[in-house]
Amino acid sequence: MKIEMQNISKSFGSNKVLEGIDLLIKSGEVHALMGENGAGKSTLMNILTGLFPASGGEIVIDGKQKRFSNPQAAEVFGISFIHQEMNTWPDLTVLENLFLGREIKNKFGILDNKAMRKKAAYAFEQLGVTIDLDAVIGKLSVGQQQMVEIAKSFLSDLKILIMDEPTAALTERETERLFKVIEGLKASGVGIVYISHRMEEIFKITDCVTVMRDGLVIDTKKTSETNVDELVRKMVGREISDYYPEKTAQIGDVVFEVENLSGERFKDVSFQVKSGEILAFAGLMGAGRTEVMRAIFGIDKLQSGVIKINGQVKSINSPADAIHQGIGFLTENRKEEGLVLDFSIRENITLPSNYDFVKRGIFDEKTSLEFVERLSERLKVKATDVNQTVGSLSGGNQQKVVLAKWIGIAPKVLILDEPTRGVDVGAKREIYQLINELAERGVPIIMVSSDLPEVLGVSDRIAVMHEGKIAGILDKSEASQEKIMQLATVN
Template identity: 60%
Template sequence: MKIRMEAINKSFGSNKVLESVDFDLHSGEIHALMGENGAGKSTLMNILTGFHKKDSGKIFIDDTETEFKNPKDAEDNGITFIHQEMNTLTNMTVLENLFLNKEIKSRFGLLDTKQMNTLAAKIFEELKITIPTDTLVEELSVGEQQILEIAKALMTEGKVLIMDEPTAALSETEIDNLFKIIRGLKEKGVSIVYISHRMEEIFTLCDRVTVMRDGFSVSTYHVKDANINTIVKDMVGRDIEDFYPEKKSTIGDIKFKVENLTAEKFSNVSFHVRAGEIVGFSGLMGSGRTEIMRAIFGIDPVISGNIYLEDKKITIKSPNQAIKKGIGFLTENRKEEGLILDFSVSDNILLPAVDEFSKKGILDNKLIDDFTSMLIERLTVKTASAEEKVSSLSGGNQQKVVLAKWIGIGPQVLILDEPTRGVDVGAKREIYLLMNELAERGVAIVMVSSDLPEVISVSDRILVVHEGKINGEVMKENATQELIMHYATGGN
């Protein structure tokens, strides 16, 4: 299937989000669509699949002008959009999600679960998924839910797949497996639009790349004729010399320590973080990295073990207790755990520190305005105002709001779980700069990341988790992707 979009325009009220955008997709190609958060990538694909109506322009499917009524109409015609934010129903099982509105019934009108499980098993074998189909989706990790979304799309046997940050929550092993599947689909003639902020993936996987900036289509290249610097410059409108900025903080004494921490998903975990140090946590999806952080922050119960802050033993049985001790936690799932989407940017930033701005139960609105405005400016959050609902922001700007929320408590310890997941290249660098700035102030930082180049470049030390235990420690100067994967897969 070939797609051609010509001079697409779209505005939401007075906000012009797409202006005369051109995009084309060849049959059987993998075409990267890149740009900063808010550049218009997802809006363009939502117009293609009928979720939004274009204001003007033309769409051709196999040289026939076409306009889909809605996403189901697009899917019925062979085009499926796998969104970055999961569309799974968490209170239903894996099997029920896979066949939602596509249930197979027997001639008596009953659900044919045997046939549905047979079809699911075929797709799961291809994706190397080992999740039981009767598992409730709410029990799955973010990465497992992402794999489930991909499985749902593959079951439609579509001619075009649009993938929006499909690897954001996956480990290197899962990414390698996904790439094999994508290449196999390409060989079968399936066309793929691949939206990603990960440069190494574009050059490994894609045939062409189109770059968008501020609602315009800026350039299209054959990947073999492009380089990272050219693409980044087209994305941000300027050169970025040091994508991973140099860290200059002095590493001090041990500030935060965990001893023999044990919970349901991990056991006997011990580590420390010094003032001004960034300690990276790596490991495969499901290894226990996130579960360790959730237990430290008081979200999940601890069976045994001790936590120390500046040599003092502390007890944390709830997130509120953790916050009062000066511990912040940016979770990997910002939509459900990091933000209240119906609240304003200001209210979200203020949430953990609201008590600091009240006197006798009355909020000091001027102090609040000054505080939130300072953080919005410092983190360069792109928002019409501090009162704008956070749900209307792009993914990268939502992530900045979560960061602002935790910076606002003046943290002693900051835990960041996938801090740059789904964030564009410019915003990533701003987050790295902010982490370095916090480290210079003596904050102890723990960063969980599935992005190995990020872990290696940003961390002072890397701890690798395998099956609920820390299986290896890698110093920055010795760090390689191969060594980290060796530990992550159980090597000694």
């Protein structure tokens, strides 16, 4: 199959997001699509698959003009789009999610569960993963949910597969398995559009790369004929000489500490964080990193243990308690837990600090607006204004809004769970700079990350978890990817 997107343009009202885009997608080729958040990558793919109509231009497939009325029509044709944000129904089972809208029925019109289970088992076998088909999908980890999304594409006659940040929530082992699947699909003639901000992945598995910026195609060339510096320069329109800004914060006394924390998926976890210090948590998916942070913030129940801030024991039984004690928590899943997508940027940023703007029983609109505009400008949130709904922003800008929300409470301690997941290289550096600035103000920061270069590039110390326990804590000066992985995988 050969898809030619010719002179594609798209506007939302007066906001022009794509202009004169040409893109060629071919069978048996892995084509990287790169650009900063908001460059128009996902919008272009949504036009291809029929979610949005183009404002101009045409789509030609194997020499014939084609336009899909909706994503389901594109899937039937053999074009599948795995989105960055999971498109799942959390209260349904894995099997129900896989076959929602594509149920298999017998000749009597009754659901053929046996046939669906067989087909689902085959899809997971191709991915090399084992997931209980009867499990409620909302109870699975983010990584497992992503694998379910990927498995959906194996249920139809696949010709073109579009993947938007597919490895953002996967472990290293899951990622390697996915790359093998991609190689197999490529060998069988499937064309793949691979949207990712992870440079090492682009150079490992793609054949060619198209860079987009501000709704325009900047360049397309073979991956073997470019390099990281050139791609970054074309993505952001400027040089980024250092990906991880130098950390200058002075580390002081212990501000935050936990002793012998135990919960459903972790046991006897103890650590300290000092003022101005960034303590990273590394480990494989399911090691218990996120679960520890959720318990500290009062989302999940602690079975035992002590939490101290400035030497004083704190009782935290809910997120409201945590916020009251000055703890901010940027969650791993921004879409479901970090944001109210139907609310505006302004409403989201002020959610945990609304009470601070009440004077004599009256909400101070002017002060609130100035506060939000100042934070939005500082974090470089790309939007028409602060009244724009968060659901209409790109993933990277949504992440900045969540970060602004917690910076706004002037936290005593800040927990960041995968803070740059699905964020482009330019926005990543801005987030790292903000983290450094918070550290310089003396804020102790706990960062959970599956990106080992990020862990090594940003943190002062690294706590490595393995099967619900801290396997070791490394100083940055002695840490390496090999040492981290050894602690993360060996008892």
